[in-house]
Amino acid sequence: MRICVIFNPTARGNQARRFRARLDRLTGACAFKPTTGPGAGTFLATEAVNEGFDTVVAAGGDGTVSEVVTGLAQAAEGLARCRLGILPLGTINVFARELALPLNLDGAWETVLQGRETRVDLPFAEFHDAAGERRRFFTQLAGAGLDSRAIAGVDWEWKKRIGWLAYVVAGLRALRERPSRVRVSGGGHSAWGELVLIGNGRFYGGEIPMFPQASLRDSQLDVRVFPRAGWGTLLRFGWNWLWRRFPVPANQTCFRASQVEMTSDTGLPFELDGDNVGMLPVRFSVLPLALRVLQPAD
Numbered sequence: 337m338r339i340c341v342i343f344n345p346t347a348r349g350n351q352a353r354r355f356r357a358r359l360d361r362l363t364g365a366c367a368f369k370p371t372t373g374p375g376a377g378t379f380l381a382t383e384a385v386n387e388g389f390d391t392v393v394a395a396g397g398d399g400t401v402s403e404v405v406t407g408l409a410q411a412a413e414g415l416a417r418c419r420l421g422i423l424p425l426g427t428i429n430v431f432a433r434e435l436a437l438p439l440n441l442d443g444a445w446e447t448v449l450q451g452r453e454t455r456v457d458l459p460f461a462e463f464h465d466a467a468g469e470r471r472r473f474f475t476q477l478a479g480a481g482l483d484s485r486a487i488a489g490v491d492w493e494w495k496k497r498i499g500w501l502a503y504v505v506a507g508l509r510a511l512r513e514r515p516s517r518v519r520v521s522g523g524g525h526s527a528w529g530e531l532v533l534i535g536n537g538r539f540y541g542g543e544i545p546m547f548p549q550a551s552l553r554d555s556q557l558d559v560r561v562f563p564r565a566g567w568g569t570l571l572r573f574g575w576n577w578l579w580r581r582f583p584v585p586a587n588q589t590c591f592r593a594s595q596v597e598m599t600s601d602t603g604l605p606f607e608l609d610g611d612n613v614g615m616l617p618v619r620f621s622v623l624p625l626a627l628r629v630l631q632p633a634d
Contacts, residue, residue, distance in 0.1 A: 381407025397426015523593030
């Protein structure tokens with residue numbers, strides 16, 4: 337097994353510090369490619385495939401994982417030639433939680449070395465920007481509306497200091513702004529909302545089961561539409577989170593589809609796995625069971 341670890345050197349927190357402290361001990365077992373900025377993980381993952389590595393490990397948060405997966409998918413036969421390992425060093429690590437990966441460094445590294453391979457669906461987004469038509473892959477979640485506006489307002493220096501609380505602060509600021517309306521359609525369904533979330537797996541923002549019926553292996557995307565995303569919605573959600581109850585209110589629309597489109601009457605970003613990557617409109621689709629990923633052997 338030839339392992340290449342793509343590492344986000346700006347990752348903060350105890351896990352990232354422990355990882356950096358162990359770099360010398362791990363050097364003999366694998367190659368390292370540090371990212372240099374946004375998007376670098378995609379180029380490095382494609383490079384690793386072309387260099388003949390059969391296991392590419394994303395060491396970072398959900399954004400790093402998303403970039404690495406896109407790089408694997410863009411390489412010639414990359415998804416067939418390489419499998420993905422994850423060292424969850426980020427703030428929230430939603431995809432790692434979805435896969436029930438160990439969140440401690442030793443357990444995660446043991447999974448890379450001794451874990452079993454499984455296949456999961458690989459969703460992707462197609463959109464346009466100044467460079468033309470783009471395709472970006474992701475693993476867990478997409479969204480537009482309140483959450484993408486909050487992400488746009490995150491103070492990244494504060495995120496390094498206070499972690500996930502930086503998203504809470506940005507979300508509170510976004511609530512004071514005029515809401516944006518998003519239209520979503522797919523599978524014969526259509527709805528408008530101030531927040532639209534699309535899930536490949538169940539979890540959102542950690543271990544919140546935003547999509548309780550979702551599966552990584554059903555070739556479907558789960559859509560949840562919040563017609564209003566204001567203070568009342570936030571308070572209800574916080575209360576449910578406190579008591580670990582997550583009912584779907586009657587006024588929310590939920591549906592499943594293999595292809596989903598999102599549009600807006602105003603310029604609005606959309607996010608993939610916690611990072612804004614483009615502007616609406618966007619179309620989402622799924623490659624069934626296309627991603628090879630390592631899970632704990634048991």
